[in-house]
Amino acid sequence: MAEADLYFEYKGIYFTHFYHTPESLKYLEELSFRPDDIFIATYPKSGTTWSQEIVSQIMSGGDSSTAETLPYQDRTPWIEATQLADLHFEDRPSPRIFTTHLPYNMMPPSFYKVKPKAIYVMRNPKDVMISAFHYFGKRPIYADPGTLTEFLHKFLDGSKMPYGSWFDHVKSWLNAEDKEQFLYLNYEDMVQNLENSVARTAQFLDKSLDTEVIEKIAEKCLFKNMRNKVPDDSTNPIKSDDERLSELFRKGIVGDWKNHLSVEEAKYFDAVCKEKMRDVKCKWD
Template sequence: MTEAELYTVYKGVYMPASIHPPQSLKYFEEFSFRSDDIIIATYPKSGTTWMQEIVPLIMSGGDPASVETLPNWQRVPWLEVGQSQLNLEQRPSPRMLATHCQYNVMSPSFFTAKPKVIYVMRNPKDVFTSSFHHHRMASFLVNPGPQTEFLHKFLDGKVQFGSWFDHVKSWLNAEDKERIMYISYEEMIMDLKDSVARIAQFLDKSLDAEVTEKIAERCLFKNMKQNKMSNYSTVPRELMDQTKSEFLRKGTSGDWKNQLTAPEAEHFDAVYKDKMKDVKYKFVWD
């Protein structure tokens, strides 16, 4: 199926229509935030599922029941999916919520309530690589087709949730940066224990060294991948055919080197250099 058949265009970006129908987008636009909400914001395939494991464990003081009893889309719901059946309005604080949306399209109450945000970034070459495999297994996304063709779509922002460059810049340019924690997928790979400790500190959650260690151990990719409440294995094959590609595939950094050809990588670098030339933030992968 084509983009026109599978996607809706919302504020200039593609979104899978089956997951984000008009009523879901209306729910997102009108959502009422609280000041003590915790928002996990990411561009797709940047470490969202990982953070949906880490944050509940931190907030529960390391209690594994927090990630073993509910699928991640229920424990940390997607705002733009409009899961009104989860009665988010009735949930006790602090609520944990997720979004793939850019900063500038958040609902009005987001800017007045000023909840805390954890914004996770990842090397866009690895984002592309993960996205390419994800598009092969998810029926609600356009078949990626030839790799070079999909690469041009990705670099042009003609994929779900638009341009990686626009997305990252929108959150890096956000106001009230003191309420946003910027962290990269690569930092988490390099030192997960330190990352857990920093996230806990940002969330004003006091954890002793032993609990921090246990959370980090549990959230190692190889361990998290075994959690049926996190690996999307309960999702029907009609939606996600994990025989084509696992949802939690490798969890590594630098896999793009096995995916992109030398000319593709060179083209990617040229586009990246141009698009990010005015960005002052120092990325781990630069």
């Protein structure tokens, strides 16, 4: 299908018809948030599902009963998705957990007013691009990515990527005001030392957990263990459990881009990244 049939533009950003409608995005702008709400914000393919599980486990004190009975989209729903209005989230007790792929400057007015805590997870953009290339290629709700070289240029341009440019997205969150409201995590740090990332997140969320519980959560949320859990996602047009797992948890390794990009492509990517991110301090590997 053509991009025009799969995507629509809202405030200059591409969204998929499958997960969003102009009405759901307008509904989002009218939401009222609470100061103790928790947000997980990411650019797509940056460890979103992983982060959802980690935060859910932390807030439950390591109790997996809720995590094992409620699917991700019900426990930590996307605020911009069509399903949010059906979940009656306004009736849920605090603290509520939300997820978003929106850039910071597209968050609802209430978010800036009440200043809930937000966790922003970043990942090496080359690995994000490779993950998105494989993901889009296997899911019919996205436009055909074409060749890897074609997709690389599309990703670097960003104007026709769902949720917009990776560069604009990351900069919008890194440049947000009221820094005490945010915790910034790197995907690469999470892979290297998950216990430390769990401990940092728990501290940020004012959740007092002893060392044993932190270790337990980190073990449950190791990538190899996450792959063994099939999320109950009725909105995912994947036929089998194996296919569903391969889409949400493909490899999860750091530096997979080295297995796909030529030396010339990697140099070109780095040059564009350096130029676009010249005014922002960030690290990846």
